[in-house]
Amino acid sequence: MNIPNKITISRIMLIPIFIILMSVPFDWGKWDIGTTELPISYFVAALIFIVASLTDWVDGYYARKYQLVTNLGKFLDPLADKLLVSAAFILLVEIGMAPAWVVILIISREFAVTGLRLVAAGEGIVLAASKLGKLKTASQMIAIATLLLQNFPFSYLGFPFAQIMLYIALFFTVLSGYDYFVKNWHVMKDSK
Secondary structure (H helix, E strand, O other): OOHHHHHHHHHHHHHHHHHHHHHOOOOOOEEEEOOEEEEHHHHHHHHHHHHHHHHHHHHHHHHHHOOOOOHHHHHHHHHHHHHHHHHHHHHHHHOOOOOHHHHHHHHHHHHHHHHHHHHHHHOOOOOOOOHHHHHHHHHHHHHHHHHHOOOOOHHHOOOOHHHHHHHHHHHHHHHHHHHHHHHHHHHHOOOO
16 A cells, blocks of 8 residues: 555544544633634644645645555545545534535535546546635635634634635535536436
């Protein structure tokens, strides 16, 4: 197993730790951040999420730079991203930091695009990620990180950066999903 795949697997292994930190009521105290208090376990979970998000960039960069792209990596990398993002968004709904309807739209797009990719793969077609897809991923990661940190450091300024980023992420999620289907709809047509 090559290094990029090991990095991807480490990202997957961080997900249960992240979920436990967000779900179990650890009594480690609270951190006063501007207008609110953040449980220390949420802060640690946010750091784990940020590290896991950065590994997404690291493994992709390393795999491309050293030509270590493998079928296992092509399978695991998007799976790891979707598991991490879905877990984070669902937990943000649970703690009241994200509206359920936004998260439903975001996760639904991921299922739809994954379905399209599966159909394409069955036809021997590889559908590459687009620049809009990369913007979608980056905006989602930033939104989740700032929501987990309860808008820190912007809470000191009274600026709702985390909420704005959530809706920017929603915008790029919907737009990139629409773009993906428009550009690749030919895959869905039967060749009879």
